[in-house]
Every structure is written in C-alpha cells, then in structure tokens.
Amino acid sequence: MVGEKLIIFGMGNVFKRRIKQFDLTKIVAVTDNHVSSDGEENSGLKIIKPEEIRTLEFDFIVICTGYAIAKEIYSQLTEVLGIPGIKIISEKKYFEKVSWEPITxxxxxxxxxxxxxxxxxxxxxxxxxxxxxxxxxxxxxxxxxxxxxxxxxxxxxxxxxxxxxxxxxxxxxxxxxxxxxxxxxxxxxxxxxxxxxxxxxxxxxxxxxxxxxxxxxxxxxxxQDKCSIYVATHKDYNAPTSDLYITLWLSNKECTNTSYLREHGDNISYLNFKINECTGLYWLWKHANEEIVGLNHYRRYFKLNNSNEILSEVELRSLIEEYDILVGNAVCTYPMTNSRYLENSIDEKAFNKAKQLVQEAIMKLQPDYVECFIEVMDGYAFFPCNMFITTKVIFDRYCEWLFSIIIPAAEGFDEIPYDDYSKRAIGFFAERLLTVWLYKNEYRIKELPILLKDVTM
Known part of the structure; x- marks a missing residue:
C-alpha cells in the first residue's frame, strides 16, 4: 500500500503498540469513539471525532482494536457513516497481511x-x-x-x-x-x-x-492425505514399528508372516527374478490408494541428514509439502559412466542384451525419452535402488511410463544363459530409468540419505 492516506480508528492499547510501525506521513487523522473534543493531537497526529471522517480525503480506515470492538466499529462506519466496506481494514491486515474480512x-x-x-x-x-x-x-x-x-x-x-x-x-x-x-x-x-x-x-x-x-x-x-511407505522384502525381518511402514512380500517363496501384504490381484510377480522390487512398484500402482506413497527396502530406508533413525511421518509430511518427490542421494559413478559401471557389475552379454531390449522399447513406446536415456547412461550419476516417495498422482505417471518399457523388455529377456545376479539385468536398467524420467520432467526433487539397517531375524 504505497502512497495511501490513512485514518486510524482506535486509540487504545493496540494503537499504542502499533504507532511506531506506521509511517506517520501517511496518516491524515486518528479517531476514537471516546474523543471528547477535536483539534487535539496525539504523537503529532490530528485527532478528530468519528463523524468528521466524511469530511476528509483518505484511502483506508485502519481499525486498531480487538475483533469484538472492531465488529461494532465496522457497523458504525458502514451503516451510520456510509463508508464503503472496501476502504475499511484491520491493523493485522495492514501490517501482517492476515486475512480480515467483515463477515459473520x-x-x-x-x-x-x-x-x-x-x-x-x-x-x-x-x-x-x-x-x-x-x-x-x-x-x-x-x-x-x-x-x-x-x-x-x-x-x-x-x-x-x-x-x-x-x-x-x-x-x-x-x-x-x-x-x-x-x-x-x-x-x-x-x-x-x-x-x-x-x-x-x-x-x-x-x-x-x-x-x-x-x-x-x-x-x-x-x-491430511493418507501416506504409506511400503517396504519390499523377500525374507522375514524386523519390520519398522511405525504405522507409516507397510511390508510388501515380493517373492515366489512361501511367506509365513501373515502381517505382510502379498502381490494378490493384478500383479507381475512372475517377473520378480528379472526386475526385482519393480514388481512391488507395479502392485502399488494398481492397488495402493494412499495420496502419498513410496517404496523402501527391508534393509534400506530414507532418513534425514545427521539422523540415525528412519524417516518419520512428521518428517515425511513436512518434506512432501515442499518437494514433489523424495529420492535417495545420487550415486556418483565417475570416472566410469553409468553404462560402464553397470556393465562391469554383471555378465557382459546379459548387459548388452538388456540394454538393447530397453532401448528398443523406449524407441518404440516412449520415443521422446531416447535422448534422455542416452544422456543418463553416458553420464556419471543416478538415483539408486528404485526407492522414492511421492504423491500417488506422480507415482502413477511414472509407473505408467516405466512399465510400458520394462515389461516388454523383461518378457523378451532370456535369462537362462546367465548367473542369478545377471538375470536381473533388466531390473538394474529399471533402476536407472527413474533418473531418465526425472531428467525429462520438471519436478521438485529432494535427495535423502539411505540408512542401511541390519534387520535380519
């Protein structure tokens, strides 16, 4: 409110507290229902009776009283003196931008x-x-x-x-x-x-x-929106006690713990040995109904910096108000590229075949991401572990994109010639695809440390 002319209504405790905050050059006059005579001055300001307000030019009347009295003053100004309500504001509105409207x-x-x-x-x-x-x-x-x-x-x-x-x-x-x-x-x-x-x-x-x-x-x-962090596991473990965390069993092995969720209903568990915890992402995509959802591992959890405790619900809610998606701290592969780093960790033939299948799927089904995929694989960092937390809306967008690529790639990958670790080659590429997707889309990203816990029983 630059250059406005003000009349202050109210000369009690609120006025005395606020007077030092006003620019006195903007104040035309001050008034109160207890003014005995006009012509007086207070802090060098002209004091008038309320009925004299109509004789002055002003932009706003600022009411400096408590709310109960302010209501009476507002009625007096509008109903008795005929002042437009739009020209009447409270001292809180003037100084603190607090919403203040003359409504019941x-x-x-x-x-x-x-x-x-x-x-x-x-x-x-x-x-x-x-x-x-x-x-x-x-x-x-x-x-x-x-x-x-x-x-x-x-x-x-x-x-x-x-x-x-x-x-x-x-x-x-x-x-x-x-x-x-x-x-x-x-x-x-x-x-x-x-x-x-x-x-x-x-x-x-x-x-x-x-x-x-x-x-x-x-x-x-x-x-507040419902939120859950699902914990992917293929073995019994000491699960977090917080209700925020829900265990999701991702294995064709029999699970004896009846408290764990299983991939019932629409699922792709038959691909688990090829794409790891991504089958859990698929299940959450199809079945989770929380507004905020994420995935951690039975040994890996997000935490805050300088903390030795897994992320709490209060911490999660605070972060998700500021960021669109929470991911693990990026892994730096320098001096090797992401591509070479992965190639060195699994069978070379399995790597080449998986890369071919993933890239072909992207070119055919998500062609806008080809350039991003090449740049990320030739780069030196990625967000690890298929771990992230976000809103269900963003979660669904990512999963729709991800599974259009890795389901056909995984189904076309012949795992028989390779060792058990290399059979998971498509899953390792899927781990890099989160970085590809985020590289292409503009979301507010928060990186969090990953806490490794010994939770085996």
Whole structure:
C-alpha cells in the first residue's frame, strides 16, 4: 500500500503498540469513539471525532482494536457513516497481511460448506439464530454422523478461554466420530479474548490452520492425505514399528508372516527374478490408494541428514509439502559412466542384451525419452535402488511410463544363459530409468540419505 492516506480508528492499547510501525506521513487523522473534543493531537497526529471522517480525503480506515470492538466499529462506519466496506481494514491486515474480512460466522460456515453445528450457544443466540439449528436449517438431533452426504466440514463448538479449549477434544470425543469422506474439516470456534490468540494443539494426521474474522478465530483441522511407505522384502525381518511402514512380500517363496501384504490381484510377480522390487512398484500402482506413497527396502530406508533413525511421518509430511518427490542421494559413478559401471557389475552379454531390449522399447513406446536415456547412461550419476516417495498422482505417471518399457523388455529377456545376479539385468536398467524420467520432467526433487539397517531375524 504505497502512497495511501490513512485514518486510524482506535486509540487504545493496540494503537499504542502499533504507532511506531506506521509511517506517520501517511496518516491524515486518528479517531476514537471516546474523543471528547477535536483539534487535539496525539504523537503529532490530528485527532478528530468519528463523524468528521466524511469530511476528509483518505484511502483506508485502519481499525486498531480487538475483533469484538472492531465488529461494532465496522457497523458504525458502514451503516451510520456510509463508508464503503472496501476502504475499511484491520491493523493485522495492514501490517501482517492476515486475512480480515467483515463477515459473520454464519457467512464463514456457509462458504466452507459446514453441515453440522454441535454447540452454538453464545454466537448464534446473539445473532437471532436458533442454537439447535445448523446453517442449512436442520435440527441437530436429526443429523447422522456417518451417513450424511452433504457438506465438507463439521463445526464442533465455541470456545472462549484456554480451559474450555483444553477440554474441547474430550468434550466432543473427536477421535470417536467416524466422518465419511465428504467431511474435510474439523473446526473449533474460539472467540478472541482481548489480544490473546489461543494456540491449538497439533493432531497427528491433521494439518492446522487459523482463520480470523471480525469477532472470532476459527481453528481449522484439515484431514491430511493418507501416506504409506511400503517396504519390499523377500525374507522375514524386523519390520519398522511405525504405522507409516507397510511390508510388501515380493517373492515366489512361501511367506509365513501373515502381517505382510502379498502381490494378490493384478500383479507381475512372475517377473520378480528379472526386475526385482519393480514388481512391488507395479502392485502399488494398481492397488495402493494412499495420496502419498513410496517404496523402501527391508534393509534400506530414507532418513534425514545427521539422523540415525528412519524417516518419520512428521518428517515425511513436512518434506512432501515442499518437494514433489523424495529420492535417495545420487550415486556418483565417475570416472566410469553409468553404462560402464553397470556393465562391469554383471555378465557382459546379459548387459548388452538388456540394454538393447530397453532401448528398443523406449524407441518404440516412449520415443521422446531416447535422448534422455542416452544422456543418463553416458553420464556419471543416478538415483539408486528404485526407492522414492511421492504423491500417488506422480507415482502413477511414472509407473505408467516405466512399465510400458520394462515389461516388454523383461518378457523378451532370456535369462537362462546367465548367473542369478545377471538375470536381473533388466531390473538394474529399471533402476536407472527413474533418473531418465526425472531428467525429462520438471519436478521438485529432494535427495535423502539411505540408512542401511541390519534387520535380519
């Protein structure tokens, strides 16, 4: 707001705290409902009565009071003095860019699609709205918690002090409610107590936001996307205890651990001995329904720098807000190229045949990636282990591309002449294909260290 002319309404504690932050050259006058006479000055500023505002030229009136009083001042300015609402803002809006709009709680409820209101005594009584009626005019007693198809949010009640807030979750037993998928928010109302803003408790699985209005704060709990990191294994092991990690058995051998997921349904497990954990990626592509999904190995896990612990759910959620995909730290193969590095690790004939089949599949089915494939294989780094975490949308895009290449390549690869390790040649090329795909597409990539754990039983 450059060059604007301001009138400040309110000369109490908020004004005294903010006065040093204002550019005094922009202030036309200050006013308050308790001004006894005009012509006075405060901090060198002209003091006027509220009714004199209409005689002055200004761009904005900045209200320097708490929300409860601000609501009354807003009504006074718009209804009595005829000031356009667009020219009235709060000191929080002016300095902190905090959303501040002259709307009522009922307006906010309607805009957010709130369906159920469970405790509405003070606010709704004072606004002539029955406390047992929600914003759609239905009686609360008739509301079904599990079967409603309307609305995307539930309003849980009005809180006026810290003691009430501390008890809010116990009072409404939020964790016991079974909301259907249409309900997106859990909200707690909290009247502003003077200038104090109550700090909400965090809840695992929910993001936390504040919405401020004239006469209230809303503490908004939004259900976070479901996330899982699947752990590929072909042997029994000491699995992570965190619910974030889910074991996926990838072997034709019999699995005696009933807690492990298996490649039931649409799968390509018959190719496991050729493409390794990629059969697990395929299964997740077809069956996982989490919004955030990833793959680790029974011995390899992502971690943060300087940590000796595997990635936690809190850490994962924080990273995925900033990045599109999490991968392992790139492996440097210099002075050998990626191609020569792989060739030196397996049977030469198996390498040549696998490279031919993969490249032919790319040329035929994904021709836009031929140049990227050549550049990556002639380069000196790649993201290892077919390990990554991303949104399911990006995960699906990658898998659709990847399996259009490696399924025909693997099916055309005759493994019989080679040793058990070299039989996996197509899988080793698949490991490099993640780098090829990311090289071509513009995603925000975060590299993470890989923690090796001895988890054998």
């Amino acid at each position: 709680l009922l307006d906010i409820c309607s805009k957010l699609g709130i369906h159920s209101i469970t405790n509405t005594k003070k606010y709704f009584y004072s606004n002539g709205i029955l406390s047992n009626t929600n914003v759609f005019g239905e009686n609360f007693a008739d509301i079904s918690w599990t079967d409603r198809g309307q609305g995307i949010a539930i309003l849980l009640g009005e809180v006026c002090d810290k003691a009430s807030y501390e008890n809010i979750f116990d009072k409404f037993k939020i964790e016991n409610y079974k909301f259907n998928n249409n309900y997106k928010f859990i909200m707690v109302i909290n009247n502003t107590c003077g200038q104090e803003r109550l700090k909400a408790k965090s809840m695992l699985g929910y993001s936390l936001n504040y919405i401020s209005g004239l006469d209230l704060q809303l503490i908004v709990y939004q259900k």
